[in-house]
Structures are given as structure tokens and as C-alpha cells.
Amino acid sequence: MKSKREIIKDCAARLFRKKGYKATSMRDIAQEVGMEAASLYNHISSKQEIFQELLLNMARLFTEGMEEIDGSSHKSIIKLEKLISMHVRFAIEHTDSISLITNEWVHLDEEPLREFTSLRDQYEKQFENIIKQCIEDGDFSPVDPEIALFSILSTLRWLYSWYSKQKNINPVELEKEMIHCLVDGLRNK
Amino acid sequence: MKSKREIIKDCAARLFRKKGYKATSMRDIAQEVGMEAASLYNHISSKQEIFQELLLNMARLFTEGMEEIDGSSHKSIIKLEKLISMHVRFAIEHTDSISLITNEWVHLDEEPLREFTSLRDQYEKQFENIIKQCIEDGDFSPVDPEIALFSILSTLRWLYSWYSKQKNINPVELEKEMIHCLVDGLRNK
DNA sequence: ACAAATAACTAACAACTGTTAGTTTAAGAA
DNA sequence: TTCTTAAACTAACAGTTGTTAGTTATTTGT
Numbered sequence: 001m002k003s004k005r006e007i008i009k010d011c012a013a014r015l016f017r018k019k020g021y022k023a024t025s026m027r028d029i030a031q032e033v034g035m036e037a038a039s040l041y042n043h044i045s046s047k048q049e050i051f052q053e054l055l056l057n058m059a060r061l062f063t064e065g066m067e068e069i070d071g072s073s074h075k076s077i078i079k080l081e082k083l084i085s086m087h088v089r090f091a092i093e094h095t096d097s098i099s100l101i102t103n104e105w106v107h108l109d110e111e112p113l114r115e116f117t118s119l120r121d122q123y124e125k126q127f128e129n130i131i132k133q134c135i136e137d138g139d140f141s142p143v144d145p146e147i148a149l150f151s152i153l154s155t156l157r158w159l160y161s162w163y164s165k166q167k168n169i170n171p172v173e174l175e176k177e178m179i180h181c182l183v184d185g186l187r188n189k
Numbered sequence: 190m191k192s193k194r195e196i197i198k199d200c201a202a203r204l205f206r207k208k209g210y211k212a213t214s215m216r217d218i219a220q221e222v223g224m225e226a227a228s229l230y231n232h233i234s235s236k237q238e239i240f241q242e243l244l245l246n247m248a249r250l251f252t253e254g255m256e257e258i259d260g261s262s263h264k265s266i267i268k269l270e271k272l273i274s275m276h277v278r279f280a281i282e283h284t285d286s287i288s289l290i291t292n293e294w295v296h297l298d299e300e301p302l303r304e305f306t307s308l309r310d311q312y313e314k315q316f317e318n319i320i321k322q323c324i325e326d327g328d329f330s331p332v333d334p335e336i337a338l339f340s341i342l343s344t345l346r347w348l349y350s351w352y353s354k355q356k357n358i359n360p361v362e363l364e365k366e367m368i369h370c371l372v373d374g375l376r377n378k
Numbered sequence: 379a380c381a382a383a384t385a386a387c388t389a390a391c392a393a394c395t396g397t398t399a400g401t402t403t404a405a406g407a408a
Numbered sequence: 409t410t411c412t413t414a415a416a417c418t419a420a421c422a423g424t425t426g427t428t429a430g431t432t433a434t435t436t437g438t
Contacts, residue, residue: 004415020295022211026396035416038397042415047396103292106209146355147366154347155340162339177336193385215426224386227427231385236426 005043008033012050013096021051021100021107052112054097055105059119061090062101070126076133077140081179083127084156088175091159102157127153152182194232197222201239202285210240210289210296241301243286244294248308250279251290259315265322266329270368272316273345277364280348291346316342341371 002010011032015024026047030037044050065086069079090098105116128149134140140148159178163169191199200221204213215236219226233239254275258268279287294305317338323329329337348367352358 018295020209020211022209023296025394027394036418038399038418039416041397106207107212143370144366147363147370150347150351151344151367151370154351155343158339158343158346162343166335174336177333178340181332181336181340214424216424225388227388227429228386230427 003043004033008040008043009050009054010096012047013054013100016051016054016104017096017099021104048109048112051100051104052108055100055108055116056112056119058090058094058097058101059116061094062086062123063119065090066123066126070130075139076130076137077183079130080134080183083130084152084179084182085175087156087159088171088178091156091163092171095160095164098160102160124149124153155182192232193222197229197232198239198243199285201236202243202289205240205243205293206285206288210293237298237301240289240293241297244289244297244305245301245308247279247283247286247290248305248312250283251275251312252308254279255312255315259319264328265319265326266372268319269323269372272319273341273368273371274364276345276348277360277367280345280352281360284349284353287349291349313338313342344371 008029012024012029015028015032019028026037026040030040033040066083069082069086072079072082074082105113108116128145131140131145131148131152135142135145155178163174197218201213201218204217204221208217215226215229219229222229255272258271258275261268261271263271294302297305317334320329320334320337320341324331324334344367352363
């Protein structure tokens with residue numbers, strides 16, 4: 001059974017997503033949970049704290065996933081497909097906290113912000129290297145890797161918002177179409 | 190010469206982009222402009238007002254552009270290229286207010302929010318139709334038009350954030366690469 | 379130069395923010 | 409039962425928010 005702390009974090013994530021971090025008050029969260037704002041502090045120690053946890057947990061999930069995929073011995077183009085599949089999975093499993101990564105990270109306090117951007121930069125760098133490798137392998141036509149990275153990443157980052165609008169879409173099907181759309185376009189013919 | 194009202198709107202846009210609508214106070218804006226918060230009200234009538242103007246002006250620019258392109262007699266695939274070129278141009282010319290369209294529109298009051306989402310939905314519908322037409326024309330392979338739309342649009346919507354990070358990129362070059370990345374991938378081989 | 383209008387200022391408002399202190403209730407162990 | 413602990417409550421804090429009122433300074437047209 002879920003701890004109260006986690007219930008609070010879930011509610012907060014949902015509200016942060018819907019109204020944004022700044023526009024969500026502790027009283028809003030309290031109401032959603034079903035208690036008074038002050039009572040929240042029996043379980044958490046600040047608004048920033050849960051926000052940081054939501055964001056950095058998610059960022060670390062991505063980092064771990066990347067580490068595992070990039071560390072594998074697959075061909076780069078397979079790594080890329082696995083990355084896409086991971087993004088699709090996360091977008092479905094963690095719709096709320098994933099939205100914070102794309103939109104709300106600016107509201108992190110100084111130190112966690114540094115950690116976050118560092119994780120993020122590292123992630124992007126590894127992602128770009130995989131794309132470069134795809135080109136060197138001759139699997140991709142010689143596109144600008146930075147632009148390809150940007151194009152792929154922005155699509156993947158908005159997945160969550162789009163997925164929650166579509167009702168009748170099969171996750172497996174979505175993943176397949178996604179790979180088709182993002183990878184096959186760059187393929188060498 | 191720029192009116193004070195427009196200076197205020199420019200500063201506001203810059204701050205809204207950097208810190209978000211809710212996190213930007215009238216005192217923040219005032220400081221940026223170089224006057225007291227109360228003095229702003231000699232030129233504007235509320236925080237929401239300038240926010241709405243920034244957002245809806247931008248939305249209307251897109252609608253007009255779409256109307257012009259879609260109303261032309263070009264082949265659909267040419268229309269698509271023109272749309273991409275428009276997005277690139279806007280992302281460069283209006284970096285600040287364009288960011289609001291992707292991120293901050295949630296903070297619109299009820300009625301302008303309705304207008305905004307209506308414009309947006311209409312825009313997306315026309316965009317999707319052009320993609321469908323590309324498929325019917327045989328210029329695109331038979332992808333899921335909804336997924337293609339989503340993929341292209343999310344890339345185009347994040348252009349601004351990415352463009353402001355890159356220093357040494359030629360707009361013309363960017364546009365060419367963009368079209369290559371987004372369109373050529375879907376092309377029938 | 380003088381009147382009128384424009385745009386800056388200071389001070390203050392009511393509402394709301396995150397958070398703390400202190401108190402009461404409920405639950406579990408002895 | 410009684411003692412202890414966890415978790416809810418109410419009340420209030422100090423700071424910030426958007427905005428208004430009232431006043432002073434500056435610019436403009438005659």
C-alpha cells in the first residue's frame with residue numbers, strides 16, 4: 001500500500017503538471033489529498049523538496065536507462081530504437097512527473113538545478129554520440145547530428161502530452177510507429 | 190520609435206519566457222523596464238492583458254500564415270515546406286513570445302484560453318490535412334498522419350529553445366536542414 | 379509662459395503564499 | 409486501561425502578489 005508521502009507526491013505531480021509549479025499552492029495539494037495544508041508537513045518538509053524528488057528521480061531513471069542501453073554491445077541503430085522505446089514506456093508510465101522534465105525544471109532551486117542540468121546535458125551528449133555512430137556505421141545518411149538529435153528529442157519529450165490526448169492508441173503500435181517516424185527517415189537508402 | 194507599452198510587453202515576454210508567467214511579478218517587469226510597478230498601469234491595464242496580447246498575437250500570426258499557405262495553389266508537399274520555413278522564421282524573429290505558445294498558455298484566463306485553443310486546434314487540423322494530402326499525392330509513404338503531425342509539430346514548437354542555444358547557425362542553413370530532417374524522412378522512395 | 383495632459387512617484391490595500399507553533403484526535407503497545 | 413506516538417487540526421506568521429488612490433514631476437500645445 002502506498003505511503004501518505006507518496007500519495008502527496010502523486011497529487012502534487014498531477015497538479016504541477018496541470019497548473020505549473022508556481023501556480024500550485026500547498027492548499028491546492030492539500031485539498032487534492034484530502035487534508036489541511038499544514039498537515040502535509042507531517043510527511044514532507046517543503047514544496048521544493050517533493051518537486052526536487054519528482055524531477056530528479058525521473059532524470060535519474062533516464063540516466064540509468066541510457067547507461068544500460070549505451071553500455072550494451074548492440075549496434076548503434078539498435079541502441080537508438082531501444083532509447084525510443086524507453087521514452088515511450090516512461091511517457092506512459094509516468095505521465096505526470098515526466099511533464100515536469102520538459103516544462104517545469106526552471107523552478108528548481110540553484111543546487112538541484114545544477115544537478116538536473118548536468119544529468120540532462122550528459123544524457124543529450126550520449127544520445128548525440130549514438131546518432132553520430134549511426135552515421136559512421138553507414139546506417140544513417142549524413143545529416144547534421146545536432147539537428148537530428150534536437151528533432152528526435154523534442155518529439156520524444158512531448159510524447160506524454162500527446163499520448164494523454166489520444167485514447168485509442170496501442171502502446172506497442174505507438175512504439176513501432178514512433179521508431180518508423182523518427183528513425184526510418186534518417187536511414188540510408 | 191517604440192512606444193512604452195511595447196517596451197513593457199517586450200520586457201514582460203522576456204521574463205515570462207525565462208521565469209514563467211506566474212513566477213514573474215509586476216515588480217520584476219517594472220525593474221526590467223526601469224520604473225515602479227504602479228507606473229506600469231499608466232500604459233497597461235493588467236498583467237493578464239499583456240500576456241493575452243502576446244499570446245494571441247502570436248497565435249494569429251500563425252493562423253494568418255497557415256491561411257495564406259494553405260490557400261495557395263501549391264502542391265501539398267510544397268505547402269509543408271513553406272510551413273516549416275514559417276516556423277523557423279517565427280522562432281528566430283519572436284523567440285520570446287513564441288515560447289509562451291508552447292509553455293505558458295495554460296495561464297490564460299478562461300475566455301482568451303478558449304480563443305487560443307480554438308485557433309490552435311484549427312491550425313493543427315489544417316496541418317494534418319496537408320500531411321494527409323502529401324500521402325494521397327504519393328509524395329509520402331503511408332505513415333499515420335496523426336503521428337507524423339505530432340512528430341513534426343513538436344520539433345517545430347521547440348525550435349526557439351534550441352535555436353537560442355546555438356550561436357553559429359545560419360538561419361537559411363537551418364531551414365534547409367529542418368526540411369530535410371522532417372520531410373525527407375517521410376518521402377516515398 | 380502657462381494650462382493641460384501624460385506619466386512617473388509613494389503608500390497602501392486585500393488576498394494569497396509557504397511554513398511554523400501549539401493543540402487535539404486517533405491508533406497501537408504495554 | 410493507560411501511555412506513547414503519529415498524524416490530523418486551528419491559528420497565525422511574515423513575505424509577496426496584483427492593483428488602486430492620491431500626489432508630484434515632466435512633457436506638450438497654445
